[in-house]
Amino acid sequence: MAFFQKLKDRLFKSSSKLGDGIDAIIDEAPAPEESPTADPAPTSAPTPDPSSVPAPVRAPAPASPPASPPAPDRAPSGASVPAPARGGLVGRLLGQERGRVLDDEMLESLEELLIQADMGVDTSLKVAARMAEGRFGRRVGATEVRELLAGEIARILEPVARPMPIYPKRPQVVLVVGVNGSGKTTTIGKLASQFRAAGKSVVIAAGDTFRAAAVEQLQVWGQRAGVPVMTAAQGSDPASLAFDALAHAEAKGADLLLIDTAGRLQNRDDLMQELAKIVRVIRKRDPEAPHNTLLVLDATTGQNALSQVDIFRRIADVTGLVMTKLDGTAKGGVLVALADRFGLPIHAIGVGESIDDLQPFDPDEFARALTGLSAESV
Numbered sequence: 001m002a003f004f005q006k007l008k009d010r011l012f013k014s015s016s017k018l019g020d021g022i023d024a025i026i027d028e029a030p031a032p033e034e035s036p037t038a039d040p041a042p043t044s045a046p047t048p049d050p051s052s053v054p055a056p057v058r059a060p061a062p063a064s065p066p067a068s069p070p071a072p073d074r075a076p077s078g079a080s081v082p083a084p085a086r087g088g089l090v091g092r093l094l095g096q097e098r099g100r101v102l103d104d105e106m107l108e109s110l111e112e113l114l115i116q117a118d119m120g121v122d123t124s125l126k127v128a129a130r131m132a133e134g135r136f137g138r139r140v141g142a143t144e145v146r147e148l149l150a151g152e153i154a155r156i157l158e159p160v161a162r163p164m165p166i167y168p169k170r171p172q173v174v175l176v177v178g179v180n181g182s183g184k185t186t187t188i189g190k191l192a193s194q195f196r197a198a199g200k201s202v203v204i205a206a207g208d209t210f211r212a213a214a215v216e217q218l219q220v221w222g223q224r225a226g227v228p229v230m231t232a233a234q235g236s237d238p239a240s241l242a243f244d245a246l247a248h249a250e251a252k253g254a255d256l257l258l259i260d261t262a263g264r265l266q267n268r269d270d271l272m273q274e275l276a277k278i279v280r281v282i283r284k285r286d287p288e289a290p291h292n293t294l295l296v297l298d299a300t301t302g303q304n305a306l307s308q309v310d311i312f313r314r315i316a317d318v319t320g321l322v323m324t325k326l327d328g329t330a331k332g333g334v335l336v337a338l339a340d341r342f343g344l345p346i347h348a349i350g351v352g353e354s355i356d357d358l359q360p361f362d363p364d365e366f367a368r369a370l371t372g373l374s375a376e377s378v
Contacts, residue, residue, distance in 0.1 A: 016372065017116070017117055018113065018117055018146075018149070018333075018370065018371055018372060019146065019371065019372035021113040021116070021117075022110075022113070022142050022145050022146060022149075023142050025100070025106060025109045025110060025113065025145075026098060026099070026100045026140075026141065026142045026145070027098065028100070028109070098141065098142075099139040099140055099141045100139065100140065100141075101137060101138070101139050101140075102132055102135050102136055102137065102138055102139075102140050103136070103137065107128055107129075107132055107136075110128045110131065110145075111124050111125055111128045114127055114128060114333065117331075117332075117333035118302045118303060118331040118332070118333040118334040118337065119333040119334070119336050119337050120303065120306070120334075120337035120340070120341070122337075122340070122341070123156070123336055123337045123340040123341070126340070127149070127152045127153070127156075127336075130152050130155075131145070131148045131149060131152055135148075146371045146372065146373055147373065149367075149371050150364075150367040150368050150370070150371045150373055151367070153336050153363075153366075153367035153370060153371070154363045154364050154366075154367040156336055156339050156340050157335070157336065157339050157346070157361075157363035157366060157367065158363045159339075159343065160339045160343060160344060160345050160346050160363075161345075161346055161360075161361045161362065161363045162320075162345040162346075162347065163347055163348075163360050164292055164294070164320055164345075164347040164348075165292070166200075167291055169288070169291060170250075170253060170254065170255055171203070171246070171249040171250060171253075171254045171255060171256060171257040172255065172256050172257070172291045172292070173246060173249075173257050173259065173282060173286065173289040173290040173291050173292070174191075174256060174257065174258045174259065174290060174291065174292040174293075174294060175259050175261065175278070175279070175282070175290035175292070175293045175294070175316065176188050176258065176259065176260055176261060176293075176294045176296060177261050177264075177275060177293060177294070177295055177296070177312055177316050177318070178261075178263060178295055178296035178297065178298075178308075178312075179263055179264065179298070179301075179308060180263030180264070181263060181298060182263065182296045182297060182298040182324065183296050183298060183322075183324035183325060183350065184208075184260060184261070184263065184296045185208065185214045185217050185218055185260055186217070186324075186350075186353070187294075187296050187322055187324060187348075187350065187358065188204060188218065188221070188258050188260050189204075189217065189218060189220075189221025189222075189224075189225075190221075190350075190355050190357075190358040191258060191358070192204055192221060192222070192225050192227045192256075192258055193221060193224060193225035193227075193355050194355065194358070195255070195256055196225045196226060196227055197225075200255040200256055201252070201253070201254045201255045201256070202225070202227045202254060202255065202256045202257075202258060203227065203228055203230065203245060203248065203249040203252065203254045203256070203257045203258070204218055204221075204222055204227055204228070204229045204230065204257075204258050204259075204260070205229075205230045205241055205242055205245035205257065205258070205259040205260065206218045206219075206229055206230065206231045206232075206241070206260055207238040207241055207242055207245075207259050207260045207261045207262070207278070208238070208260050208261060208262040208263070209232050209233070209234060209235060209236050209237070209238050209241060209262070210234070210235060210262050211262065211263075212234055214260065214262075215229075215231050215234075218260060219231075230244065230245045230248060232244075238261065238262065238274070238278055239274075239277045239278045239280075239281040239282075240281070242259050242278050242281060242282050243281050243282065243284070243285060245257060245259065246282060246285050246286065246289065247285065250285075259278075259282075259290070261275060261278065262274075272311065272315045273315075275315055275316055276315050276316070279316055279317070292319050292320060293316050293317055293318050293319050293320075294318075294319070294320050294321070294322055294347065295308070295309060295312050295313075295316075295318045295320070295321050295322070295344075296321075296322045296324060297309070297321060297322070297323050297324065297338075298324055298325050299323055299324065299325045299326045299331055299332060299334065299335070300325050300331060301331075301334075302331040302334050303334060303337070305334050305338060306334075306337065306338065306341065309321070309338060309342055309344065310342075313342070313344070318344060319344070319345070320344060320345040320346070320347045321338065321344050321345065321346050321347065322346075322347055322348045322349070322350070322358075323335055323346065323348075323349045323350070323361075324349075324350040324358075325350065326349055326350065326351045332366075332370050333370065335349075335366070346361045347360070347361060348360055348361055349361050349366070
């Protein structure tokens with residue numbers, strides 16, 4: 001529950017965007033028309049023909065005074081007075097949520113909201129259509145819409161929420177890839193610390209040989225977790241380091257070898273081919289390696305994450321995803337689009353810098369946090 005609250009707090013930008021958007025959609029509904037209460041205006045009598053008017057007649061006796069109208073808070077006997085609808089902020093403060101008929105116009109507004117939340121066009125249309133199934137033409141409130149949305153998001157995410165598999169093969173080679181600044185180095189450090197705490201022997205290979213800061217960061221994590229970190233001279237061939245690290249891990253009988261790689265842009269063919277070389281060299285020593293290839297994605301990139309997955313999957317045979325920096329974006333919905341389009345396992349999500357901020361992916365918790373709901377029914 002502690003992580004759920006942190007996740008919800010850190011996803012505030014996304015959940016606020018979705019929640020406020022849903023409230024706005026509901027409040028756009030026109031107020032229900034009130035039945036007229038006043039008597040209809042009397043129609044004018046036709047003007048008589050003067051030639052047919054008889055002699056003047058005696059004025060009619062004064063009419064009796066009209067009966068007093070009923071008090072405004074009382075209805076005629078046998079009738080019922082509908083309670084006035086309360087909408088907007090006042091209604092919510094009084095605990096009376098305003099509803100809106102789920103029609104074509106509302107459905108279109110929902111689709112636009114989900115697209116703006118970075119769920120992608122195809123996924124947004126699919127989610128909105130499922131929300132409308134069996135409810136089209138029925139009045140729904142904001143809380144019900146949030147619950148429906150969370151349920152549909154969880155339905156998409158459930159099949160891909162799987163922890164990184166651990167195999168009996170020793171060492172199990174885990175290659176970590178991603179673009180510049182996605183959080184690869186920090187993710188490796190957290191994974192190494194968590195596996196070490198679980199009783200696994202781990203070796204780290206600092207394969208980002210072009211960035212001294214990445215090597216230093218891994219060394220700090222290694223010291224903290226009691227995990228050896230293999231390094232090479234700055235600018236040296238990362239494929240050679242990966243090969244040597246695998247030989248070292250085999251000699252030590254390590255359970256896991258985590259290999260960091262330099263950040264690379266998915267549209268730079270030369271950098272992507274360098275990554276493909278690392279894979280080829282590793283397989284010269286172990287034809288089945290790497291056993292896991294984790295693509296670390298930065299949530300702040302939004303829809304660009306889709307193209308990253310597409311290209312990295314073809315170059316490095318990505319087996320699973322880790323999404324970081326969910327604490328700094330209103331684009332958390334991209335995780336739903338990724339799951340819907342690629343179906344790759346989502347192993348973990350990160351919402352901060354501490355080791356406890358990288359957690360196994362829970363689809364129900366994520367869906368409820370993303371839509372601003374509480375964890376009561378998770």
